[in-house]
Amino acid sequence: MPGKTLFDKIWQAHLVTVESDEQPAILYIDRHLVHEVTSPQAFTVLRQRSLPVRRPERTFATLDHSIPTDRERMAYVDEQARAQVETLRSNCRDFGIQLFDLNSAEQGIIHVIAPELGLILPGQTVVCGDSHTSTHGAFGALAFGIGTSEVGYVLASQCLLQRKPKSLAINVTGSLQAGVTAKDLILDIIRKLGSGGGAGYVFEYRGPTIKALSMEERMTICNMSIEAGARAGLIAPDETTYAYLKGRPYAPASAEWTSALASWHQFASDPDAEFDAEIFIDAHSLEPMISYGTSPDQSIAMQGRIPEPGSHDHLAQALSYMQWQPGQSLEGVRVDVVFIGSCTNSRISDLRAAATILQGRRVAQGLRLMIVPGSEAVKRQAESEGLARIFIDAGAEWREPGCSLCIAMNGDQLKPGQLAVSTSNRNFAGRQGKGSRTLLASPLTAAATAIQGTLTDPRAYIY
Amino acid sequence: MEAFISLTSKFISLPLENIDTDQIIPARFLTQTHREGLGAGLFYDWRYEAGGTLRTDHILNQDHRDAHILVAGANFGCGSSREHAVWALQSYGFRVVMSPSIGDIFKSNALKNGLLALEIDPFFYQEICRHPEASLTVDLEQQSIALSSGATSSFVLEPFARLCLLQGVDQLGFLLGHETAIANFEGRQR
Numbered sequence: 173m174p175g176k177t178l179f180d181k182i183w184q185a186h187l188v189t190v191e192s193d194e195q196p197a198i199l200y201i202d203r204h205l206v207h208e209v210t211s212p213q214a215f216t217v218l219r220q221r222s223l224p225v226r227r228p229e230r231t232f233a234t235l236d237h238s239i240p241t242d243r244e245r246m247a248y249v250d251e252q253a254r255a256q257v258e259t260l261r262s263n264c265r266d267f268g269i270q271l272f273d274l275n276s277a278e279q280g281i282i283h284v285i286a287p288e289l290g291l292i293l294p295g296q297t298v299v300c301g302d303s304h305t306s307t308h309g310a311f312g313a314l315a316f317g318i319g320t321s322e323v324g325y326v327l328a329s330q331c332l333l334q335r336k337p338k339s340l341a342i343n344v345t346g347s348l349q350a351g352v353t354a355k356d357l358i359l360d361i362i363r364k365l366g367s368g369g370g371a372g373y374v375f376e377y378r379g380p381t382i383k384a385l386s387m388e389e390r391m392t393i394c395n396m397s398i399e400a401g402a403r404a405g406l407i408a409p410d411e412t413t414y415a416y417l418k419g420r421p422y423a424p425a426s427a428e429w430t431s432a433l434a435s436w437h438q439f440a441s442d443p444d445a446e447f448d449a450e451i452f453i454d455a456h457s458l459e460p461m462i463s464y465g466t467s468p469d470q471s472i473a474m475q476g477r478i479p480e481p482g483s484h485d486h487l488a489q490a491l492s493y494m495q496w497q498p499g500q501s502l503e504g505v506r507v508d509v510v511f512i513g514s515c516t517n518s519r520i521s522d523l524r525a526a527a528t529i530l531q532g533r534r535v536a537q538g539l540r541l542m543i544v545p546g547s548e549a550v551k552r553q554a555e556s557e558g559l560a561r562i563f564i565d566a567g568a569e570w571r572e573p574g575c576s577l578c579i580a581m582n583g584d585q586l587k588p589g590q591l592a593v594s595t596s597n598r599n600f601a602g603r604q605g606k607g608s609r610t611l612l613a614s615p616l617t618a619a620a621t622a623i624q625g626t627l628t629d630p631r632a633y634i635y
Numbered sequence: 636m637e638a639f640i641s642l643t644s645k646f647i648s649l650p651l652e653n654i655d656t657d658q659i660i661p662a663r664f665l666t667q668t669h670r671e672g673l674g675a676g677l678f679y680d681w682r683y684e685a686g687g688t689l690r691t692d693h694i695l696n697q698d699h700r701d702a703h704i705l706v707a708g709a710n711f712g713c714g715s716s717r718e719h720a721v722w723a724l725q726s727y728g729f730r731v732v733m734s735p736s737i738g739d740i741f742k743s744n745a746l747k748n749g750l751l752a753l754e755i756d757p758f759f760y761q762e763i764c765r766h767p768e769a770s771l772t773v774d775l776e777q778q779s780i781a782l783s784s785g786a787t788s789s790f791v792l793e794p795f796a797r798l799c800l801l802q803g804v805d806q807l808g809f810l811l812g813h814e815t816a817i818a819n820f821e822g823r824q825r
Binding site for chain 1 (some may be wrong): 650651653655666667668670680685710714716717718721736739747748793794795798805807810811813817820821
């Protein structure tokens, strides 16, 4: 009998009832993360059926999607957005759920604050009504996005009905060159798999390149698993994980830490584990990547050229929307807005990377640079390190934590036709506002572009 | 949840791959706190010009009263987990969505709301697209699809979701019925 994968082990440890032909498994959920946009209708179901939240102490909420990111937090996009925020407040109050509200020191993008607070631990199951829940796989937790119906099921029962997905090992070797980041690596992986290529799979990212990544880089990788259609993406916990977790407010402490640490060591794929599928990536020759189309799998190396669509309607339509010609290079195209933020790239290491390029320079004339820290904690840290000063002196907008221009439902948005370089995760048509055009890139590429005013290879700024 | 047994209906086809849930319902429609009425925002940026003028030439703006089936290209419903995409399609009048492949979260959301999300044979998909004037019969009991032009196909649906749809019951009651097993699990986890 072959060994077990990391995914097998977490799955098995959470089975309330096993799967049969007739019915899916009942899977127990350790952590439930909640935000204002995908939860109201779930709480309505609880109220209609007079159900309590089964385990409020396993449930944590914050405000991130609909909130304004201006300094005063007053510029709600409309009254409905303000009412949605109030709805989460009253739901959390009525059902006894911890809410990290706008006036708290812990508020931020749910996928940034949950790890910061030590809420995500190896071997857990984690869900949230948000597809980027896959972020938390970086800790060796099985974390996936769910819809609002399932948010209600978890609130009421702490469980979900699930068929076991298949497993895909993504083996990465070769060290990343200077100027090439985790974001470039995941864009390359998504390009190779295609936006639906991971459907039905849980990924495990492994190999020396992955082992060498920091926790924040690992979160960037796992975050975008969904952009290849995956159910979840995992990375086995190791010393890097434990060092990150130790001392976090909700992480186990003292004697509990010791026993937790001992139990976490089991969460690795056995050497003889068999995956349903496996791919191999060499990261050594990887260059900074840039998306060019309207799907996250449409990306090229910075020095590359836009492919010919041939008979591929989807690509032809993407090029028409983006106003590109086949065979064209993107380096040097004029950019209107640069956005550094989102659950993909708004953590302190992302801001430090951007600051290395922005320090002592000025944002190009006519370009708008928005920097939106992922959380209050990131914001405080960036201010104490002097990064915020670097950004402001460069002419950037230094804003309050939230999803901001990644989701563009909160007042932060592009004008029709505007072109943005964005450190976020989706370049869908209209994602950043009706008619908006998005180029996904790393914080380094974003910062270099902001200085230059045109899409720029960050290696020009790296000595 | 409304039960689904079978349906014969005209269909609308959107033969494009990777139609993400941001296209189905743009994020700016997600601030409402109820499920109803989202049909007005369905494919909004496809159906309206930048200034808000209705694009009368768009297929979704033509008379669709008889069309309760949406046929779309591969990887339909990829992207964001927003269940609003399902509610918007239902509010507009769709009861079935079929595509050669469907995003995992969208598929799960759809089936939990009584919107039958079917992954169909890619060749049958092409056959459907060749007959835009035909109607389709979807039989959930038999797990079959028939095109009025004569072609037929079968589909596979997760058995539990199929049973819930046939009976018109949602999964929450089933989960809550396992209280003892859940409590036992929690006891073991201590």
